[in-house]
Amino acid sequence: MPIIKEFTVLVEDQPNALGVLCRTLAEHEVNILALQCFPVRDKFVTRFIVDNPENAKSVLNRKQLPFTETKIVQAKILHRPGEIARLASRLGKANININYAYCGLEPGSNAPLVFFSVAEVEEAEKLLRETAVAAVEKSGSRLA
Numbered sequence: 780m781p782i783i784k785e786f787t788v789l790v791e792d793q794p795n796a797l798g799v800l801c802r803t804l805a806e807h808e809v810n811i812l813a814l815q816c817f818p819v820r821d822k823f824v825t826r827f828i829v830d831n832p833e834n835a836k837s838v839l840n841r842k843q844l845p846f847t848e849t850k851i852v853q854a855k856i857l858h859r860p861g862e863i864a865r866l867a868s869r870l871g872k873a874n875i876n877i878n879y880a881y882c883g884l885e886p887g888s889n890a891p892l893v894f895f896s897v898a899e900v901e902e903a904e905k906l907l908r909e910t911a912v913a914a915v916e917k918s919g920s921r922l923a
Contacts, residue, residue, distance in 0.1 A: 782904050783853050784832040785894065788839065788846045792823040800825060800844070807838045813883025813894055828853070828894060830886055852895045854907045855885060863893055869910050875899050 790796040797816060804811060813828040829835045832848075839846045856862040863880075870877055878896040885892050897903045 781853050782850050782900055783828060783894075785849045785851045785896070786827055786829070786832070786835060786839065786846050787849065788825045788827075788844055789822045790825060790844070792818045792821055796823055797825060803842055804829065804835060804838055807834060809835045809838060810886065812886060813881055813892065815879070815881040826881070828883060849896065850900045852897060852900055852903045852907060854893050854895070854911065856891050856893055858891050862891075866893065866895075866907060866910060869906060870895065870897065870903055873902070873906050875903050875906070 788800060790800055801811060801814075808831070810830040811827050812830060815826040817824055828851075836846075836848070854866055856866065863882075867877060867880070875897050878898070880893060880895045883892045883894065884890065895903060895907075
């Protein structure tokens with residue numbers, strides 16, 4: 780389970796702000812793999828995972844869009860009931876608090892991905908990797 784970069788962009792809370800942001804990334808060949816948006820006061824917080832973080836960073840800088848980068852944990856899961864609950868419970872039992880989470884799809888395979896924001900990124904990554912191996916061995920399914 781990799782540790783990846785998440786971008787957070789604060790845009791005006793107005794019609795088409797999300798469309799403009801996403802179109803700008805697409806025009807520069809940046810594919811959004813997962814997305815989370817919500818309003819806060821008069822702004823719109825947009826978090827996203829992309830296939831090419833360096834290109835996304837370059838685009839955001841060129842367009843003078845303020846952003847932050849954060850390390851988060853990505854987990855590829857089986858598409859069946861209870862998978863997110865299983866991972867969230869494992870993190871909780873290890874006393875790792877989840878700040879927030881959202882889902883997306885793996886390019887090419889469209890396998891479900893879940894992204895966890897946690898303070899203990901390295902510890903969570905190791906735990907989720909071990910959990911994935913155990914799930915594969917138990918079910919006979921493949922996550923690779």
